[in-house]
Amino acid sequence: MTACGAGGDSGDSGTGEQKLTWASTGGQFQEDEKKALQEPFTAQTGTQFTNVTPAEIAQVRTMVKAGKTIWDLANMSWIYAGAYCGELFEKLDDPGLDRSKFPPGTTGDCFVPTYRYANIFSYNADLFPGEKPTKIEDFFDVKRFPGKRIVYDYPKAGLLEAALVADGVPPEKVYPIDLERALKKIDTIKSSMVFAPSYGAIQQQLVDRQASMVLTVTARSIVSAQTGANLVPVWDFNTTDIGALVIPKGTPNKQLAQEMLVFVTEPAQATAYAKLTGTAPARSEVDVTSIGYTEQQKAFNAFLPDRGRLVEQDKQWWIDNTDAVVKRWTAWKVG
Known part of the structure; x- marks a missing residue:
């Protein structure tokens, strides 16, 4: 070229x-x-x-x-x-x-994707020396697994989809999102939720052990683990998404x-970027198992084999509904 x-x-x-x-x-x-x-x-x-x-x-x-x-x-x-x-x-x-x-x-x-990532459910292993979370329902079970749950303060960060699946909705039927049902499920743990204003705040709270569970993006999961948070991902259900240059x-x-x-x-640049960040290449023909990830990057990569149920966030649904969802999300948080 x-x-x-x-x-x-x-x-x-x-x-x-x-x-x-x-x-x-x-x-x-x-x-x-x-x-x-x-x-x-x-x-x-x-x-x-x-x-x-x-x-x-x-x-x-x-x-x-x-x-x-x-x-x-x-x-x-x-x-x-x-x-x-x-x-x-x-x-x-x-x-x-x-x-x-x-x-x-x-x-x-x-837009076309420039890389792919996931919104990953992880827990702090230091805070669960006994029974470990193994499924998305455990994120919403504060009796068996107490502690704060931290998420990015934006409704598209994977929490709504996770709430619906934890409430019994099959992953393939998550869209169109039943917003009220999702919020009703999140209501059950609302007092244990921390809505972080930035990804940096998520990382800091995880490193300081102020949260026992997290739902956050691939790269931030990796960086949090690299800087001292003893995170373990739960490969049951997670949403996937794309990054884009527009x-x-x-x-x-x-x-x-x-x-x-x-x-x-192109594969060469996509591979180099994925190797640096731990994200996945956007183009389908690039074999994600050939990237040369570090062991820590592999641990948080949702696109490797046997990583549970993955649902790509529905682009058109979010484009059509984001404004209304954000408005309802904001009202729900203060309500």
């Missing part, structure tokens, strides 16, 4: 140098993006990257409304790209982004940004 072109369409700054501005979450996550994704693209094409943080939807709205889009790629939820496709985000039309190469249900007009509407460098997306999802 060669990223080439002329003028603004190729990210040419006027000096013959191609440039892309990349917005992401900062920290180690963005450093891994630089190493596994950006540096190889620079070596191959000469494209230089400007990295900014954080990648927030409010900033995209402001740029697009003003007609001054300065971000070319943003690592943010595909929900925004799905809900505001063609309005705040560019539709992807590069033929190199062949959607048949990705797992069913993981693509949209304005292209804000109005970038003058759309074609170059799409070429970068093609590059990011």
Whole structure:
């Protein structure tokens, strides 16, 4: 692949140098993006990257409304790209982004996955020296397994689906989500719930042994274990999801940004990124067992064999219902 072109369409700054501005979450996550994704693209094409943080939807709205889009790629939820496709985000039309190469249900007009992860149920083994949790129902059983349950304060973090399955709904019938039934189930442990404002807060509370159980994303599970939390994953039921790089509407460098997306999802880069982060490659043909994960990364990887029941979060359902779910979630928490 060669990223080439002329003028603004190729990210040419006027000096013959191609440039892309990349917005992401900062920290180690963005450093891994630089190493596994950006540096190889620079070596191959000469494209230089400007990295900014954080990648927030409010900033995209402001740029697009003003007609001054300065971000070319943003690592943010595909929900925004799905809900505001063609309005705040560019539709992807590069033929190199062949959607048949990705797992069913993981693509949209304005997004393709750049990696896959899971919302993983784990427990702190230090706090359960006797009987161990073994199924999703145990997350909701504070009598047999006491202690705080910590989750990210956002309803799409896997808790609603987990509550329904724990309440007897077959995984394949979780969608469309029965929100009131899910909240009723979570009500049974609401006094033991901790709603963390950030993934960093989740990690700190786990390391400090302030929570006995957690439902959080792959990478944060791994980092928490690496920094001292004695976490053990429960491979019974977990939801899977995707990370995505999206292209804000109005970038003058759309074609170059799409070429970068093609590059990011190719097996070599996808494998390098997965090896750094412990996440899984997005494209179906990459064998996850060949990645070369560390033992700790393997321990929290939901895409390896024999990892229980997995349900991909329904992209269209979340795109259509997120605003209403967040409103109801907020009211429920304070009610």
